[in-house]
Amino acid sequence: MKQRLVVIGNGMAPGRALDRLFEQAPDAFDVTIFNAEPRVNYDRIMLSPVLSGEKSFDQIVIHGDGWYVKHGVMLYKGCKITKIDRAARTVTGANGIGAAYDRLIVATGSVPIILPVPGHDLAGVLTYRDLDDVEAMLLAARSRGNAVVIGGGLLGLEAAAGLREQGMNVTIVHLMPTLMERQLDPAAGYLLRKAIEARGIPVLTKASTKAILGTRKVEAVELADGTVLPADLVVMAVGIRPNAALAKDAGLVVNKGIVVDDTMRTSDPDIFGLGECAEANGACYGLVAPLYDMANVVAAQLLGDEKARFRPAATATKLKVTGIDLFSAGDFEDGKDREEIVLRDAARAVYKRIVLKDDRIVGVVLYGDTADGAWFFDLLKKQADVSEMRERLIFGPAYAGGGPLDPMAAVAALPDDAEICGCNGISKGKIVAAIAKQGLTSLDAVRTHTKASASCGTCTGLVEQLLKGALGDAYKAVTVQAMCPCTELGHDEVRRLIVARKLKSIPAVLHELEWKSSCGCAKCRPALNYYLMATWPGDYEDDSQSRYINERVHANIQKDGTYSVVPRMWGGVTNSTELRAIADVVDKFKIPTVKVTGGQRIDMLGVKKEDLPAVWADLSAVGMVSGHAYGKALRTVKTCVGTEWCRFGVQDSTRLGIRIEKFMWGSWTPAKVKMAVSGCPRNCAEATCKDVGVICVDSGYEIHFAGASGLEIKGTEILTRVKTEDEALEMIVALVQSYREQGRYLERIHKWAKRVGVETIRRQIVDDSERRETLFDRFVFAQSFSQNDPWAERAAGHDAHEFRPLADLTLVAGE
Amino acid sequence: MTLPDWVDVGGFDEIPARGARVVATPSGDVAIFRTADGGIFALRDRCPHKGGPLSQGIVHGESVTCPLHNWVISLETGQAQGADSGCAGKIPVRLEGKRILLSTAAISVTAAA
Numbered sequence: 033m034k035q036r037l038v039v040i041g042n043g044m045a046p047g048r049a050l051d052r053l054f055e056q057a058p059d060a061f062d063v064t065i066f067n068a069e070p071r072v073n074y075d076r077i078m079l080s081p082v083l084s085g086e087k088s089f090d091q092i093v094i095h096g097d098g099w100y101v102k103h104g105v106m107l108y109k110g111c112k113i114t115k116i117d118r119a120a121r122t123v124t125g126a127n128g129i130g131a132a133y134d135r136l137i138v139a140t141g142s143v144p145i146i147l148p149v150p151g152h153d154l155a156g157v158l159t160y161r162d163l164d165d166v167e168a169m170l171l172a173a174r175s176r177g178n179a180v181v182i183g184g185g186l187l188g189l190e191a192a193a194g195l196r197e198q199g200m201n202v203t204i205v206h207l208m209p210t211l212m213e214r215q216l217d218p219a220a221g222y223l224l225r226k227a228i229e230a231r232g233i234p235v236l237t238k239a240s241t242k243a244i245l246g247t248r249k250v251e252a253v254e255l256a257d258g259t260v261l262p263a264d265l266v267v268m269a270v271g272i273r274p275n276a277a278l279a280k281d282a283g284l285v286v287n288k289g290i291v292v293d294d295t296m297r298t299s300d301p302d303i304f305g306l307g308e309c310a311e312a313n314g315a316c317y318g319l320v321a322p323l324y325d326m327a328n329v330v331a332a333q334l335l336g337d338e339k340a341r342f343r344p345a346a347t348a349t350k351l352k353v354t355g356i357d358l359f360s361a362g363d364f365e366d367g368k369d370r371e372e373i374v375l376r377d378a379a380r381a382v383y384k385r386i387v388l389k390d391d392r393i394v395g396v397v398l399y400g401d402t403a404d405g406a407w408f409f410d411l412l413k414k415q416a417d418v419s420e421m422r423e424r425l426i427f428g429p430a431y432a433g434g435g436p437l438d439p440m441a442a443v444a445a446l447p448d449d450a451e452i453c454g455c456n457g458i459s460k461g462k463i464v465a466a467i468a469k470q471g472l473t474s475l476d477a478v479r480t481h482t483k484a485s486a487s488c489g490t491c492t493g494l495v496e497q498l499l500k501g502a503l504g505d506a507y508k509a510v511t512v513q514a515m516c517p518c519t520e521l522g523h524d525e526v527r528r529l530i531v532a533r534k535l536k537s538i539p540a541v542l543h544e545l546e547w548k549s550s551c552g553c554a555k556c557r558p559a560l561n562y563y564l565m566a567t568w569p570g571d572y573e574d575d576s577q578s579r580y581i582n583e584r585v586h587a588n589i590q591k592d593g594t595y596s597v598v599p600r601m602w603g604g605v606t607n608s609t610e611l612r613a614i615a616d617v618v619d620k621f622k623i624p625t626v627k628v629t630g631g632q633r634i635d636m637l638g639v640k641k642e643d644l645p646a647v648w649a650d651l652s653a654v655g656m657v658s659g660h661a662y663g664k665a666l667r668t669v670k671t672c673v674g675t676e677w678c679r680f681g682v683q684d685s686t687r688l689g690i691r692i693e694k695f696m697w698g699s700w701t702p703a704k705v706k707m708a709v710s711g712c713p714r715n716c717a718e719a720t721c722k723d724v725g726v727i728c729v730d731s732g733y734e735i736h737f738a739g740a741s742g743l744e745i746k747g748t749e750i751l752t753r754v755k756t757e758d759e760a761l762e763m764i765v766a767l768v769q770s771y772r773e774q775g776r777y778l779e780r781i782h783k784w785a786k787r788v789g790v791e792t793i794r795r796q797i798v799d800d801s802e803r804r805e806t807l808f809d810r811f812v813f814a815q816s817f818s819q820n821d822p823w824a825e826r827a828a829g830h831d832a833h834e835f836r837p838l839a840d841l842t843l844v845a846g847e
Numbered sequence: 848m849t850l851p852d853w854v855d856v857g858g859f860d861e862i863p864a865r866g867a868r869v870v871a872t873p874s875g876d877v878a879i880f881r882t883a884d885g886g887i888f889a890l891r892d893r894c895p896h897k898g899g900p901l902s903q904g905i906v907h908g909e910s911v912t913c914p915l916h917n918w919v920i921s922l923e924t925g926q927a928q929g930a931d932s933g934c935a936g937k938i939p940v941r942l943e944g945k946r947i948l949l950s951t952a953a954i955s956v957t958a959a960a
């Protein structure tokens with residue numbers, strides 16, 4: 033019979049232990065996990081980006097539900113174990129559920145410390161530990177009210193920055209004289225404080241909390257000096273305590289945490305203690321790197337490797353607040369036997385300090401420029417003798433060896449055992465070997481195979497350097513491609529920040545997201561204009577100076593500076609009135625070319641810019657509107673003749689095409705959107721190579737999407753089948769709205785689908801009817817601001833300056 | 848007939864910020880640009896690449912991106928930026944109060960010839 037392994041707690045430490053276990057012996061154990069939190073294993077250290085709105089919970093899940101199925105693991109979500117019976121070898125939960133074990137891992141993590149001041153139990157007083165806390169904070173943040181964060185350590189600062197991002201007025205109350213005093217010296221603490229205050233977060237140091245005031249819910253925080261700070265939300269982030277009560281009740285030896293030996297066994301050899309709840313060598317740990325070391329030992333021991341031992345190593349800390357770079361490791365107390373090397377650059381707000389003892393690094397603090405953190409940390413851990421390079425040491429690896437090197441060379445100079453990913457303890461050698469052996473070519477592949485850069489992500493740059501070093505020019509950084517040279521942020525980040533920070537104008541984006549140019553460039557401005565318009569319909573005022581000329585004047589510029597005019601012909605259907613109006617306009621304005629387009633309508637080419645408003649006026653007179661042939665917008669909906677005329681037609685494809693076009697015209701999209709509806713699977717409207725296509729079948733409508741037939745050729749994917757026209761319209765509208773919200777500027781639907789995943793899109797649009805309906809509603813709301821014919825507006829005088837010269841000097845000067 | 852050295856071609860407010868307007872002249876169209884911080888510049892409205900109308904491009908910083916193939920042209924010098932090279936002739940222009948004055952020497956037929 034297989035051995036039964038039971039795990040109490042489903043945090044990051046046991047998650048890692050199980051990964052190791054399954055890698056080496058997928059079938060050795062029957063695994064059951066009990067988790068008090070009602071969810072799968074996720075990356076706790078990434079809660080701060082969830083709070084600030086930069087990531088969603090989905091993006092920080094480590095083991096999704098599928099992982100448990102794949103490994104045959106029984107996971108009880110939301111089940112807290114209350115008793116371990118060591119004699120009977122069973123564990124039991126509050127609701128009577130339990131399991132018997134041969135081996136047990138206790139990994140109950142920590143509990144946040146709550147200051148026992150009066151009022152600590154009022155509604156609105158939270159700690160910062162799990163997703164529930166984050167959700168409660170996000171809810172409170174909707175009030176846009178006041179928040180007080182008690183504690184100026186890593187967690188407190190991340191909570192404060194996140195709440196500020198969410199629009200709250202935040203004050204930090206900290207007992208000690210400087211921030212993060214356990215990791216930073218006072219000089220770095222001072223710079224950090226300035227940076228935090230510059231974000232509009234006042235910091236009160238040497239401030240002791242006396243009471244939390246309020247009747248039913250929190251209203252204010254009172255400090256010992258009498259100051260009263262109004263508060264709708266209080267977050268206590270004053271420290272953690274190993275969660276060892278359960279183990280203690282079971283009679284295991286407990287000191288600060290659950291006492292374990294260097295094989296990670298507790299006083300009962302069948303029970304392991306793992307993670308923040310464990311105390312090894314008299315110390316408890318609160319950062320993942322050492323916990324992952326513990327996890328490796330537990331996995332090895334379970335598999336019979338008795339030599340595996342946990343050896344405590346120095347840990348390094350980074351603060352995950354976007355825009356603040358800070359790194360600290362080791363010990364930096366002053367001392368007679370210690371020397372220090374300090375570098376300050378006030379203009380760049382850079383501060384670096386290295387503490388040496390006997391020519392070896394014992395502590396490092398870097399503020400403002402942390403690129404060399406990994407290198408210093410490596411020297412520290414190895415206790416390397418640095419006397420040779422002492423003079424240049426502070427300038428980092430690029431200079432320490434002699435002349436300046438480029439960053440690539442600096443990474444290349446790292447020894448193989450230098451740690452690159454601190455969270456997961458992955459060395460340079462391991463990454464380089466994985467790249468070579470498994471033929472990895474992308475950051476994502478390195479993440480899946482080695483776990484490097486898969487947690488907090490601060491080592492991403494280093495991993496990319498390694499990829500570049502290994503692959504040369506063949507490596508293309510794909511992850512966060514900056515939008516343009518004006519910023520380091522990628523499209524997705526910018527979109528998220530526009531939402532999270534409620535940015536509603538281009539200047540606001542450029543300022544808040546710290547653009548490097550004064551007013552953007554021709555790449556980012558049109559993208560920002562689209563993102564703002566799609567995010568804030570009705571609120572955001574379109575910036576025509578940030579649009580490409582075609583969209584600014586609502587016609588396509590031609591190579592000689594004239595324009596083409598393509599009116600809509602709904603579903604490709606026209607009539608004699610429209611054709612007559614076109615013929616008259618062509619004569620009246622001497623338009624040189626009239627052509628039938630590939631999109632079932634008529635193009636008039638070679639119109640002079642000054643003539644455009646008058647041409648449009650004549651077309652508007654018979655009810656013709658802009659075809660948006662120039663826009664990142666809905667283009668054509670091609671149709672075939674369908675049941676109206678065709679002997680094979682099974683549904684009225686022409687009617688559905690016209691209905692879709694009339695419903696959706698005028699909407700702006702990340703890139704152009706072309707559709708088609710075919711009346712039967714013979715597919716005369718070529719619906720299976722469009723962005724969105726419909727094939728009519730006997731039983732209804734088959735909805736396709738993500739086709740391409742331009743620069744690339746690709747058949748569509750089937751989204752779903754529906755029975756009625758109404759349902760077809762709802763699906764298509766929801767699909768396009770989802771694309772409007774997720775697509776990157778200039779990314780066609782097929783590329784978006786490839787990036788997001790066809791399955792995901794199906795799940796979001798087809799399976800989740802609630803989501804579909806809200807997407808539909810959001811589209812309809814946005815349409816109420818965009819279904820105005822731009823041609824009619826301009827024929828009536830709007831933006832007249834676009835079409836007239838400022839002055840005509842040909843007559844005066846020519847005389 | 849002799850022309851004054853400078854001719855009034857319009858008001859500052861008639862050009863949108865980060866935008867441009869055209870002045871038709873005997874030696875061809877001239878594009879007058881207004882930058883975000885209120886600078887006024889004038890160039891021949893012909894991209895050094897294939898003659899694209901620069902007045903129709905997107906204005907950013909002190910540059911304009913040509914609408915036809917995205918060359919970036921400096922408003923200060925008329926020179927193409929980056930890897931491209933070529934120059935769209937620069938024409939003297941100045942502001943007097945809120946009026947825009949263009950140099951006539953640069954735009955009359957004789958000057959252009």
Ligand code: SRM
Nearest residue numbers: 588596628629630631632633661667706740741742743744
């Ligand atoms: C007029 C037309 C050709 C024609 O005479 O038939 C045309 C003309 C142009 N196409 Fe097209 N395309 C036309 C149908 C198509 C089609 C066929 C269709 O729509 O069924 C395709 C393939 C389907 C597709 O879009 O994937 C097509 C794929 C492209 C592409 C490649 C897009 C891609 O992502 O693969 C471009 C380039 C681009 O957008 O960057 C392009 C770009 C252009 C531009 C805008 C080139 C430019 O940047 O100036 C041309 C503008 C001419 C003008 O001023 O009117 N045109 N173009 C067609 C107008 C359709 C309409 O009524 O709106």
Ligand SMILES: Cc1cc2nc3c(=O)[nH]c(=O)nc-3n(C[C@H](O)[C@H](O)[C@H](O)COP(=O)(O)OP(=O)(O)OC[C@H]3O[C@@H](n4cnc5c(N)ncnc54)[C@H](O)[C@@H]3O)c2cc1C
Nearest residue numbers: 041043044045068069076077112113141307308318319320
């Ligand atoms: C906001 C935040 C930011 C952080 N940032 C960083 C960082 O940047 N770098 C870093 O290295 N570390 C960081 N940490 C610390 C890091 O997340 C923890 O050290 C790590 O997650 C601890 O892992 P664990 O498995 O020991 O415990 P946990 O991840 O806390 O898991 C313990 C689990 O056990 C469950 N449990 C407890 N009791 C029972 C019971 N009786 N029955 C069943 N289940 C039970 C709990 O519900 C919990 O889910 C951060 C922590 C937080 C909260």
Ligand code: SF4
Nearest residue numbers: 627629630635742743
């Ligand atoms: S195929 Fe090329 S040349 Fe022809 S219209 Fe399309 S973009 Fe222009």
Ligand code: FES
Nearest residue numbers: 894897899913916
């Ligand atoms: S004509 Fe200006 S870039 Fe080609």
